[in-house]
Structures are given as C-alpha cells and as structure tokens.
Amino acid sequence: MTPQELAHALAQILAANFAARGGDAAEIAVTEQDTQLERPKNREHGDWASNVAMKFAKRIGTNPRALAEELVVEIEKIDGVAKAEIAGPGFMNITLDAASAGETARRVVEQGADYGRNDVLAGQRINLEFVSANPTGPLHMGHTRWAALGDSTARVLRASGAEVTNEYYINDAGSQMNKFGRSVLAAALGEEAPEDAYPGEYIQTLGAQVREQLPNLAELAAEDRDAALEQTQELAYQLQLAEIKDSLERFNVHFDVYFSERTLHAKGENGEPSPIELSIDRLREQGHVFEEDDAIWVRTTDFGDDKDRVFTRGNGIYTYFAADAAYYLSKMDRGFTEKIYLLGADHHGYIGRLTAIAGAAGDNIETDITVLIGQMVNLDGAKLSKRAGNIIELTDLLEWLGADALRYWLARYPADSPLSLDGEKVRSRTNDNPVFYVQYAHARTCAVDRNAEAAGITREAFAPELLTHETETDLLGKLQQYPGIVAGAAELREPHRIARFLEELAAVYHRWYDNCRVIPLGEEPVTDLHRTRLWLNDAAGQVLRNGLDLLGVSAPERL
C-alpha cells in the first residue's frame, strides 16, 4: 500500500460519502491531489495522516469530526490498513499493517532505477534554458549555481515524465564580443589593454593561445588591424566556448542545444530575411508592433510589462530585445509547450519583457513560459564578478571542492534563497557535510550487501510482515514518500527537495542500521528476518542512488 494508492482510495471513499448524502459527487470534485496524505511528525499519529475531513466538512454539509467518524469506518475496510483513528479537530491517522508497508521494499528493489519515476508531467515538452553566460570569459560561481540547479531541475522534470531540452543561449553577437576581441588582441600583441578591456587574467591566457595559433598575427595587425581583430575574436570565442563546454561536462552538466545568437541575425543563403527580421513581421501580424520616433516598438505593456520595448532603434540597428523575441519564436517553432528560463537575480528585470514576448507571440503567458529567478551566491563571504576581474572559475571550484560536493551544496537550497557557502565546510569529509552523510549511507548499504553475500544471506525469502521494528516502519515510510517527493520537486521546479529528502532518508537508514542487523551475530542462524532485511537494505540503497542521480551526484559503493 503506497500513499498514492491510499490517496486514491480515500478520494473514492469521500466521493461515495458525499453521494450517499444525496450530493452530486462531481460537485465537490474530489481528486487525489485533495486527499494526499502526509507523514506525521509524531509516530503516535500513525503511518499516514489525512486532513480531508476538515477540508471537506463544510462543502459536504457537516462538521469535521462527524465526517471523520464516517470516513474511518470505510478506511479501515481498505486492504492493508490496520487501523484508522480520529484525532484533534478532525485528523484521521492511518496505520498500515506491517506486511502491506513492507511490500515497499520489494517494490523498490524490483523497480530499481525506475522507482520514483512518475507521470505528473507526462506529455509536456519543456525547453529549459540556463547558464547562457557570455562566451567572453570563464564560468564563475553564479553560473555554477545555475548550472547545478538547472541540470538537476531537468533531471527531476524528466523523471516526472516530461521531455526536456537543456539549452544554452550563446550571446555571440554584439558589442560585448567586440570588446572581448579587442581585449584578447591587445593581449596577444603584448599591447597595453584598452581602457574598457575585460580585466581577468584569462584574457592573457587566451592572448597567448591566439598568438600561438596565429603566428602571423603581428604582421597582419600592422597591415590590417580589422582583419586581425576579426580573426582574433573568432578564435578567442571558439577557445572560450570550448572551455566553457568542457568545464560544464566536467561538472556533469549536459546541454542538448547550444544556441547561437548569430543565427538569429543571419540572413539565408540567398538573402532571405533573418529570423529577427521575420520575427518583427510575425509580431506585427499579431498586432503588437508600432512605430514612434523613428524606432519600431513592441507594445509589451499589453502583457504586463512596465514599459514598451524598442525592437529596432532609430539608427536601424536591432536591440538585444529583438534577438530575445526571435529566440522565443524559435523555441515556439521547435514545438516546446513550456519555455523555462532560469536567470540570475541581476536579470530579474527581464521577467516582464520575456513574458510579454510570449504573450505578443500568441502564447499563454500563464502556462507556456516560466521565468525562475535565482538569488546570488557567495563563497566564504566574497562576492564574485567576472567583469570586476576577481573571478573564481568553475574549473577552480571543481578542483578545490570536487563536482559532487559542489553540485550537492548548490542544489540543496531553493533558487530564490540568497546563499553563502563556506568553502571549507563544502570540502570537508566529515559528518557535518551532508553530501558525505548521504553518500556514506549509500556506501553503507553496499557494504552490507557485500557482507551479506559473504555470509550466504540471499533475497530468496521475503517476509514483509516481519519488518516491525520502529526504525523499519520509519525507513519504509521514507521509501514510500520518494515518488511523491520527486513529483512535487518537478511540479514546483525545486530540486532542493530531493536533497533534503535524501538527508532524511540517510538519517533514518543509519538509525535502522544501528538497530537492526542484516547479518546475524556470531553463531546465530540466518532467518527470514535477515533475508527480508536485506531487501530493505537494498531498497534504501536504490532510493539513495536514484535521488543522488537526480542531483547529478555520484553514489560510490565505497568511501
């Protein structure tokens, strides 16, 4: 009996109760969402608790306790339910019989890596854009947070049935790229940096690489400065982008699409209009375009933006917003039902205009676009900025802290909470480091497995009714919660829920390990209890592994 099955049964009981009073069950429209059960904090409150009696009493036309009294009678008839009691103002506390709860261990083992997968987002095609850092420098701490959160979000969405494309938008057009090119060229030629140059040391490194790969650069620059700049800029861009991609892969973050802004500006082979040019026509057809002061505008205020936005400037040049619009249309054309943008708080001013683009393009701004804003992250109190030059690169972080610890720590907090991390704590291999606490629990399940095998304990017998120890029902309860946790994390786009769950699961597992032996002591005989516990041990290991995988964190068999 899973909480999902219980919720389903409860919904039917509630609807039947209403129907029996002469009501139209459709009128109160009970769903499993309404009857979802929670795991009570206090174990005296049973295995699962429901508050539906309080929620529905008024609608049904009675009072909570009276309704609960009728419901518990029916709940107790459910196969697998040991008892149901009323408590407090109308809570119903449900206790499962041990065999029914224990079934979970076998279910988890049999479903393996699929345990936890669900279909709450089935049928959705989601475009998830994140990181999208300019290719003018290495990724820093802020990008690293979005990389960890974005990739974990994608994994959680997929586990809940969505089809997800991870996308990185490359701002490879425009003045920042020119500035980048001039900075690297000066470095390559050994000249003094231009006044507005990028300050980071990586510019010097890129300059050296360019000099090496373009041996005639100095001559070319003397002859044709623009040509030298163009070649330098292109090469530096490719080098930098490759470095970004490489560091992301090492961070276990994979993008399905790297989308170049240039492709939006590019005309067709035979001079066909560019995607940006086409997009203005499409928005005009929708009736949201107007001209004023020589500029072409989109009336984004029709969709809640705080001001209208310029598409084409008075001098005929497209704004960045124009590229954003064309990019959005590209996502639409590629058939995504929902476009999610994961942006840093410094981009929060984009929400209005991005949403407005969606509306102007004819999308539903409530359901087809989601802009998630993440707050800044500090490491050891230092705020890092690429432009200021005091960067800590992703590659440095990987070396210092390791991909697992970094991903775990960055994914364990909601995106909208400002975060300050203590580098030494992230790095520590002690029990005050949750990533090691969770990984250790997993490694322990593997150690038990190895020892069980050596002791000749197999999973040939499974007697779930024997799993009656307090720590066993706790552990089973946690395992039963997992699919719901994944579904909730997906619906809310909050992968940190996975991490928090894993920490709880690890704690319950350690407690169980301390109380219940899988391998008998000394000369004691192996019984079905030991064999059944092996199933439970393996189930715990499986869920720890599945959860860590959603966070992109490894689950070592030994630490």
Add this chain to the structure above:
RNA sequence: GCCUUGGUAGCUCAGUGGAUAGAGCACUUCUCUCCUAAAGAAGGUGUCGGAGGUUCGAUUCCUCUCCAGGGCACCA
C-alpha cells in the same frame, strides 16, 4: 520613486493552510571483541522582522510597515 526576492534557534538554512515550528553545525555527556563510529543515543534553544486582516486553524494567503539583496537603457 517603482518592481522583485529574502528576514525562522548562537551560525548555515528547511518548512506546497494543519497537531507540541524542524535539521545540521556549535556546546555537554554517553555507545565500537560483532554488517563502514564518515555512525548512533541523550541534553535546550525561538516575540517565525513588526502591525492589522481572511480562516475552524496562518511561519505559510492578503494589506500596510521596518530592514537587507537585486533590478528599473533606442547597453549587451
């Protein structure tokens, strides 16, 4: 000024209208001849920033307010 995100234990932070608001750390004690002590057990901690409101019930929702971060370009 306007928009936006935070304010929860000494610290870092969880908490999708429910029962006595939680976890880890820090502090004090215990527990390894026996499956990994990177673990477990015990000990106390709160004006949930403040004031109103909605509700049977508010840390959670609404309004106002105080404090802090971020944002308000025919820049990219």
